[in-house]
Amino acid sequence: MEYATNNHPFYKLNTQIQTHMKQFIILAIFSIFTTQLFSQTVDTRRKIEVNGSSEMEVTPDIIYLSISLKEYFKDNNSKKKVEINTIETQLYNAVQAAGIPKENLTINNISGYNYQWEKKKNPDFLVAKQYRLKVTNLNSYNKLMDAIDAKAVQYTNVESYDYSKIEPLKKELKIKALKAAKEKADFLAAALNNRVGEPLEIQEINNESYPQPIYRANMMTAKVSDEAFSPEIDFKQIKLNYQMRVVFELVK
Template sequence: MKKVVLLGALLFGAALESSFAQTATVQQLAPTRKIEVAGFAEIEVVPDEIYFNISLKEYFNDEKNQKDKVIISTLEKQLIKAVADAGLPKEALSISGVGGYQNYVDKKKKPATFLEAKQYELKVNSAEKLDGILSKVESRGVQYANVGRVDHSKREEFKKQVKIDALKAAKEKATYLVAAVDQKLGQVLEIRELDENIQYPQPMFMKTNMRAMAESADAVQDSDLSYQKIKVSYRMQAAFEIK
C-alpha cells in the first residue's frame, strides 16, 4: 500500500511540475509589442584645419649657365620664417618628402645637374594665410602648393551630436506612429547604428601664378581656394515597447 501511495505522489508531482513548465514556456514565448524605426541626422561644418602640400625646389639664378644656385636649405629657412611670422606654431610645418630632378640646358655642352626638391605639409586654420606665407619665399623655388585634405578640430564632438540627433529623430518618429493607432510609446528595447557617413571634400588650390604671389606680401590677393563643407551624417535604429 505504501508503494502505491508513493507512486501516486510522484506522478502527481511530475504532472504539477510539467504544468508549471508549460506555463513558464507560454509566458516566455509571449511576444512583446514593439515598434522599430530608423532616425537620420546630418550636419555640415566649415573645415578649420586645412592641410597644404608645398614643394620647394632648387634653381639657378643664372639658368642658362647653371650658376648661382639657390639651395634647398635657403628656401626652407624662408618658409620656416614665413610660417613663424604668420603666427603659426612650429609644429604646423612638417616634411612629407624629399626628392630631386636632373636639370640641364644643353646635353652636349653642359652635364646634367641634380637639383634637390623637398615637400612639406602645412596646417592652417584658414586658406588666406597661405598667400602671405608663400609671398615670402622665392617664387622660382616654389614648385607647387595645393590642398591635400581638410578636417575639423571638433570632428568627434560633431559625430557624437549627430548620433544623438539621429536617435532623437527615431524616437520622435516612433512616438507619432504609435499615437496614430491610439497607443503610447514605452521604454527603449534596442539601439543600433545603421551606418556612418562622413564626407571630406577634396578642395583644389586654384592659384597658378606663384611669381605674382611672391611680389609683395601686401599686394597678395585673397586666396582662390574653393572647398565644400564637411558633411557628417548618421542613421540610428531603435526598438521601443508599445504600452
C-alpha cells in the same frame, strides 16, 4: 558453485552502478528537453522599428597643405644655384612671420635620400623637398606664400581638411537623431492608440561626407615668376549626417 545474494558485495556494487546510470540518463534527457524548450521560445512582444536622423554642415577650419620646394638656377646661370638650405630657411622664416606654429610644418619627403652624393656626381643636380603644413585659415597660408620666392615652389596642394570641434558635434548629432527616432515612434504609436515602451535595439548608421576641395585652377601650381602666388580655393562644407535605427516595445 556460489551465487551472489542481495547481501553479496558484487550484487550491491552492480545495483549502485545501475542506479547511477539511470540518474545520468534521466538528467541527460531533462537537459536536452530544457534546451529545446528554451530554443523554441518566441519573443511575443509587439515592436515598432523607426529611423531618426540629424545632419549639419560645417566649414573646415583645419587645412593640411603639401608644399614642394626645389633648388633653381638664378637668372638661368648654372653658377648661381639657390641651395635648398637657403630656400628652406626662407620657408621656416615665412612660417614664423605668418604666425603659424613651427610644429605645424614637417618634412614629407626629400627627392634623393642621398642627395649630397648626387650633387658631387652631378653639379647640376637640383634637390627638391616636400613639406606638410597645417593651417587654420588660408589667409596665413597666402601670407606665407607671398614671402617665398615663387621660382623655388614646384607646387602646392591641399592634402586634406578637418573641423576642430568634430567630435563634440558628432555626439550632439547622434543624440538628436536618437531623439528624432523616439519622437517618430511616439506619434506613430499614438495613432494606433498605443504607446512606446523601452528601446530593445539601437543601431547607428554613419553617413559622414568629406568632399575634396575644388580648385579654381585645378592644381595650385606655382608660377615661375617674381609675382607672389596666391591660389583661390572653394571649400565644400563637411556634411555630417547620422541615422539611428531603434526598435521599441509597443505597449497598450
